Amino acid sequence: MKNIAIFASGSGTNAENIIRYFEGSKAVKVAVVLSNNQKVGVHARVNKLGVPSFVFTRDEFVEATPVLDKLREYNVGFIVLAGFMNKISERLLHPYPNRIINIHPALLPKHGGKGMYGMHVHEAVVAGGDTESGITIHYINECYDEGNIIFQATCPVLPSDTPEDVAAKVHALEYKHYPSIIEKVLLSL
Numbered sequence: 602m603k604n605i606a607i608f609a610s611g612s613g614t615n616a617e618n619i620i621r622y623f624e625g626s627k628a629v630k631v632a633v634v635l636s637n638n639q640k641v642g643v644h645a646r647v648n649k650l651g652v653p654s655f656v657f658t659r660d661e662f663v664e665a666t667p668v669l670d671k672l673r674e675y676n677v678g679f680i681v682l683a684g685f686m687n688k689i690s691e692r693l694l695h696p697y698p699n700r701i702i703n704i705h706p707a708l709l710p711k712h713g714g715k716g717m718y719g720m721h722v723h724e725a726v727v728a729g730g731d732t733e734s735g736i737t738i739h740y741i742n743e744c745y746d747e748g749n750i751i752f753q754a755t756c757p758v759l760p761s762d763t764p765e766d767v768a769a770k771v772h773a774l775e776y777k778h779y780p781s782i783i784e785k786v787l788l789s790l
């Protein structure tokens with residue numbers, strides 16, 4: 602059994618979707634969810650599915666020791682970021698080489714980098730007059746949104762689309778593809 606951790610900072614709809622996908626799997630288990638925010642929806646969402654969640658401060662994520670202790674406690678060998686808004690520090694990266702992946706709600710290298718997350722990304726897509734957007738699943742390295750790309754999928758952006766419309770299309774792509782790409786990467790290790 603490969604135990605994974607999900608890191609999430611928001612409502613956690615992707616976390617829930619990933620947990621549901623692996624429910625009953627004999628190969629992969631979402632063992633624990635870690636967050637930098639106690640007040641967000643991800644906790645109730647995953648706890649009701651039987652997955653424990655824990656909160657660490659920004660400094661604890663940077664210093665990494667308490668986070669690494671928790672990951673060891675749950676025997677975690679692979680980390681999935683799903684709407685996690687803290688940078689991953691070198692101290693976390695080092696013990697998990699090519700073992701941390703992220704989903705970005707746009708087609709990197711466009712609309713990536715510091716400050717580009719959630720609705721900010723979809724607003725930039727609409728403001729830029731882009732005709733398509735999509736998702737990018739990539740490895741994490743020391744630079745924001747610059748790790749090797751594993752998978753991309755696209756959706757059209759119509760001139761009449763609002764940022765909310767784009768967000769809905771991108772979320773649909775995330776739910777469709779992220780769990781199976783995680784599975785593929787894990788089973789290739």
Ligand code: GAR
Nearest residue numbers: 611612613614615684704706718719
């Ligand atoms: C997702 O759209 C994810 O791609 C995005 O945050 C959202 C989280 O939604 N991630 C980023 O912007 C990272 N740069 P969720 O909490 O409902 O899963």
